[in-house]
Amino acid sequence: MTDEAVPHKRRVRYVGTHPRRFEEKYKELNPEQHGLELQKVLDRGQTPAGMHRSICIEEILQLLAPQPGEVGLDATLGFGGHAQELLAKVLPGGRLFGIDVDPIEFPRTEARLRAKGFDASVLVLKRINFSQLPELLPEAGGGFDFLLADLGVSSMQIDNPARGFSFKTDGPLDLRLDPSSGQSASELLQSVTRQRLRELLVDNADEPYALPLAAALQGQYIETTTQLAELIRATLAGLWKRNMPEDERLAETKKTLQRVFQALRIEVNDEFGVLDAMLALLPSCLKPGGRVAILSFHSGEDRRVKKAFQSGERSGIYASVAPELIRPSFEERRANPRSSSAKLRWAIKAA
Numbered sequence: 401m402t403d404e405a406v407p408h409k410r411r412v413r414y415v416g417t418h419p420r421r422f423e424e425k426y427k428e429l430n431p432e433q434h435g436l437e438l439q440k441v442l443d444r445g446q447t448p449a450g451m452h453r454s455i456c457i458e459e460i461l462q463l464l465a466p467q468p469g470e471v472g473l474d475a476t477l478g479f480g481g482h483a484q485e486l487l488a489k490v491l492p493g494g495r496l497f498g499i500d501v502d503p504i505e506f507p508r509t510e511a512r513l514r515a516k517g518f519d520a521s522v523l524v525l526k527r528i529n530f531s532q533l534p535e536l537l538p539e540a541g542g543g544f545d546f547l548l549a550d551l552g553v554s555s556m557q558i559d560n561p562a563r564g565f566s567f568k569t570d571g572p573l574d575l576r577l578d579p580s581s582g583q584s585a586s587e588l589l590q591s592v593t594r595q596r597l598r599e600l601l602v603d604n605a606d607e608p609y610a611l612p613l614a615a616a617l618q619g620q621y622i623e624t625t626t627q628l629a630e631l632i633r634a635t636l637a638g639l640w641k642r643n644m645p646e647d648e649r650l651a652e653t654k655k656t657l658q659r660v661f662q663a664l665r666i667e668v669n670d671e672f673g674v675l676d677a678m679l680a681l682l683p684s685c686l687k688p689g690g691r692v693a694i695l696s697f698h699s700g701e702d703r704r705v706k707k708a709f710q711s712g713e714r715s716g717i718y719a720s721v722a723p724e725l726i727r728p729s730f731e732e733r734r735a736n737p738r739s740s741s742a743k744l745r746w747a748i749k750a751a
């Protein structure tokens with residue numbers, strides 16, 4: 401195509417000296433042309449728009465110890481950061497499978513990885529849920545030598561306001577990893593009972609103000625993240641003691657906003673249900689001596705991983721499991737604050 405045939409697309413205009421909104425960050429969203437800008441953002445401890453910084457890479461490579469010729473699975477492909485590292489270790493002769501449920505980011509990651517030269521003979525990519533692991537087994541030769549799951553959401557998903565994952569930006573109240581299936585958070589709030597809403601706020605995020613919040617939110621038609629955040633703020637404002645200092649109110653409110661969004665996200669994606677299913681399927685998907693590492697980001701996930709691994713060890717399915725959880729190093733947490741809540745556990749299937 402000649403230059404004349406390429407339609408000229410004006411970049412998004414922004415107010416002030418720096419782009420602030422996600423869609424305005426045109427340099428970060430085009431890293432191929434603006435590599436230096438990207439490095440500056442990374443040096444500030446931030447994640448560039450449209451990117452994800454992989455967590456505990458060294459620890460995961462050490463635990464999974466991928467070898468040339470092996471067949472592995474990245475069960476949460478995301479940006480493909482871990483996948484690239486794992487793939488480099490299984491070559492020559494090996495293969496990596498990569499799966500993800502997200503129909504928006506998956507094709508972008510696929511295009512990025514293919515452009516780096518990883519074709520389908522070494523990198524097998526499928527858009528499926530990790531609760532459907534056994535579907536991969538025939539093509540994988542019956543089992544995997546190692547498996548990684550880096551749970552939750554990627555920075556691309558959190559930072560894109562159109563996905564509705566964050567109370568910090570205005571967007572549709574969706575929160576689904578796969579917006580083409582199931583109920584959005586907005587639909588859930590309209591259809592859920594008050595009792596169930598209260599339970600899920602407690603079970604999914606240990607929310608201490610679950611009772612008044614369930615009363616305020618249940619049955620409401622809340623279309624956007626901002627509307628939900630405002631309703632939560634208004635509900636909490638009516639609960640604070642008159643003498644509560646302003647900075648405490650702000651801090652408590654922020655924690656509740658984070659917890660309510662987390663609780664709704666877990667619910668609309670059935671995150672505990674699919675994690676339990678994957679943990680139950682894992683042993684039959686690993687080869688004897690196969691290794692698994694799971695990165696989780698809150699206590700509800702970590703409890704499930706820990707229990708499944710420990711009960712697998714007791715019954716002899718796993719030869720050994722993580723005696724305690726591994727956290728990102730101080731340096732990593734400082735360089736990438738989004739890694740702060742990460743918890744890593746591992747298990748090795750009996751030979």
Ligand SMILES: C[S@@+](CC[C@H](N)C(=O)[O-])C[C@H]1O[C@@H](n2cnc3c(N)ncnc32)[C@H](O)[C@@H]1O
Pocket residue numbers: 452453454455475476477478479480481482483499500501502505528529530531550551552553554555577674
């Ligand atoms: C934290 S990100 C992974 C980032 C990735 N490790 C990297 O280095 O770029 C988690 C990813 O897992 C995906 N995911 C979450 N739950 C899933 C599930 N049940 N099945 C498949 N993918 C899932 C999300 O869509 C998201 O892309």
